[in-house]
Amino acid sequence: MKTLRVIGTVFFTIFFGLPLFWLVSTSLKQELQIGSSDLIWFPTKPDWANYSEAVNRSGILVAAWNSLWISTVSAFITTAVTAPAAxxxxxxxxxFSKVATGWVLSSQVFPSILTVFPLFLIYVKIGLFNTFTGAIILYVIFNLPFSLWLQRGFVKNVPTEILEAGRIDGASGLKVLRYVVLPLILPGSIVVFIYAFINTWNNFLVATVFLQGNEKQTLTTQLARFIGTEGLGLFGPFAAATVLSVIPTLLLFIVLQRKFTANLVAGAVKS
Amino acid sequence: MTKRISTIKNQDRSVKILLAPLLVLIILVSTVPIILSVLAAFTDWVAGIDVDINFVGLANFKYMLTDMQFFASFKLGLIWSILVTVLTTIMGVCVALLLNQNKRYMFPLKLLALSPWAMSPPAIAVIWITLMNVNSGPFNVILRKLNVPAGKIGFLEDPTLFFPTLLVIGAWALMPMITLSALASLKILSRELSEAMDIDGVTPLQKLRHLILPHLRPVLVPLFALNLIWNFGAFDLIYVILGSFPPPNSEIPIVFAFRQAFKYGQFGYASALGVTIALFELVLVYAILRKQMRESNQ
Structure with a gap:
């Protein structure tokens, strides 16, 4: 059993670690080293030229800025609407609760691709196509079902006595929400914010269909464009750009994962 | 009593008013498009300005039944979805079992195993295209070092190797969700029972079979069903990888429908395909989950 465990650990460490390691190593190699038929695990002299080339390439910086701005705004709005909705x-x-639950469930089952065709035409008609506003609306609505599910556990943990006490004192629902519920569900809001940010940052479908202008690209679509148009000629700058695109979400994820597991456990215990 | 309830309702009205715009947006970008899409499936809608749209009944669906390419892609989608879901579920549970030891050195592995969740499909594509490259990918270099004559394997270019390679990439990218859920479920596994079994001399394999797997089942079955349909419709990853390596007949149905709409402008036909895919997914989920619900009711 112990040997099985060791073999398993080694296998999965390589399976998950090697791709990341190779990406970072490629991003620090010179072009000759990348094309070399010798196996270079890691360049002895890391070369940062790929990073400066990736940054200087037209589009990458603009795309990074677009991604950052769209993801931040979407995450803020998602968090802000999820709390009162939950x-x-x-x-x-x-x-109301039945309809909401039904919507959350059906949105998981229905292929989003099905809504994309007509949505595209609606967006062109009402002028939201190729606008950040239009994309942000979609991100918020697409993030909402899972965010609601995440936040629901936290809202349920708020003791009903506290809510009723506030009510009997005549406070409006809005006041109860703001002064009683919101402070208590702050951990849930943080989890929702990070989830919404990562999800928006990494989303490809919305960006590729609804943001088609050159100056409207996000990091995901810009990377996909490189893969599609320039093929595989420029491994170094590609790898560098990918590393740059992964760092923010990876950092957020490291912060998130413990809370995320804890929240899942709480939800599982309850049901 | 009734009076109090009604004041509570009034109190919540302010929150409802606050959320009304959200409801409008949900209807606009979620409900209306679904209805439109279902309606469009019965029309001859093609892309263009001022094109007449005519109601054609079931013509799109009839055409679909003769479309061999769609059938091929449907079959491919099914195989892909079943294989990648089984693979990720088994491997995800294995990783969760490994990680569920209170040992500090497991923490880096945990971060590694969950990290693909934080990456976008194009980033995943770049990572694996670099790794699987014919010339510089480490696998090919090692094979050449070992003097294997076939040290120039096009993992993504070769039509027979493309699909297995895609499965490996899929397993890597789609596993975190299952690992995380299994891990969360293992955290609430009764420690006393587990330790009692150890003392009674129960072998690890018996423990896995009689304690751990039954405990994980209620979490894993719905997750399996959901993953089956998510993977059947896993658009992003395959679309991006296909973007650079389009071997013939390698499109899963979602990508096939997407191309029909956005490359050929066949909105009516693409909608019919979308409706078919959605119906198929609903039936699939219902079939799997109904069985489980019946069991949990007993």
Whole structure:
């Protein structure tokens, strides 16, 4: 059993580690070393030229800025609307909560591609096509189902006595939400924010269909363009650009993962 | 009593008003497009300005039944989805079992195993295209070092190797979700029961079979069903990788439908394909989850 465990650990460390290691190593190699038929695990003299070339390439910096700006705004709006929505769903026992749950479930089952064709035409008609506003609206709505599910566990943990005390004192729902619920579900809001940011940063479908202008590219679509148009000629700068695109989400993810697991555990225990 | 309930309802009204714009947006970008898409499936809608749209009944669906390419892609999608879901589930549970030891050196492996979740499909594509390269990819270099004559394997270029390579990439990229869920579920596994079994001399294999797997089942079955349909519709990853290596007949149905709409402008036909795919997915999920719901009711 112990040997099995060691073999498993070694296998999965290589399986998950090697691709990342090779990416970083490629991004630090010179062009000759990349094309070399010898195996160079890691360049003895790391060369940062690929990074400066990736940054100087037309589009990458603009795309990074677009990604950052769209992801931040989308994550803020998602977090801001998820809290009251989760509160309402948890509070109401009637049709509203059923409809909301039904929507959350069906949005997971329905292929998003099915909504993309007509949405494209609607967006062209009402002038939201190729605008950041239009893309942000889509990101918020696409992030919402899972965010609601995440936040629901936190809202449920708010003791009903506290809510009722606030109510009997005559505070409006908005006040209860703001002064009682929001501070208590702050951890949930943080989880939702990070999830929404990572999800938006990495989204490809929305960006590739709804943001087609050259100056509207995000990092994901810009990378995909490189793969598509320039093929494989420029491994070094590609790898460098990919490393740059992965760093922000990876950092956020390292912060998130412990809370994420804890939240999943809480949800599992409850149900 | 009734009075109090009604004031509570009134109190919540302010929150509802606050969220009304959100509801409008959901209807606009989520509900309306689905309805339109279903309607479009029965028309001859093609891309263009001022094109007449005519109701054609079931013509799109009839055409679909004769479209051999769609059938091929449907079959490919099924095989891809089943294989990658089985692969990720088995491997994900294995990783979760490994990680579920309170040992500090497991932490880096945990971060590694979950890290693909934080990466975009194009980033994943770049990583694997670099790794699998004919000339400079480490596998090919090592094969050449070992004097294997076939040290120039086009993992992504060779039509017979393309699909297996895609499965490996899929397993790598899609596993974190399962690992994370299995790990969360293992955290609430009764420690007392597990330790009691150890003392009673139960072998690890028996423990896996009689304690751990039954414990994981209620989490894994719905996750398996969801993954099956997600992977069937895993658009991004395959679309990006296909962008640079399009071997013939390698499109899964979602990518096939996407090309019909955005490359050939066949919105009506693409919608019919989309509706078919959605119906198929709904039936699939219902079939798997109904069985489980019945079991949990007993």
């Amino acid at each position: 509160y309402l769903v948890a509070q109401s026992k009637g049709w």
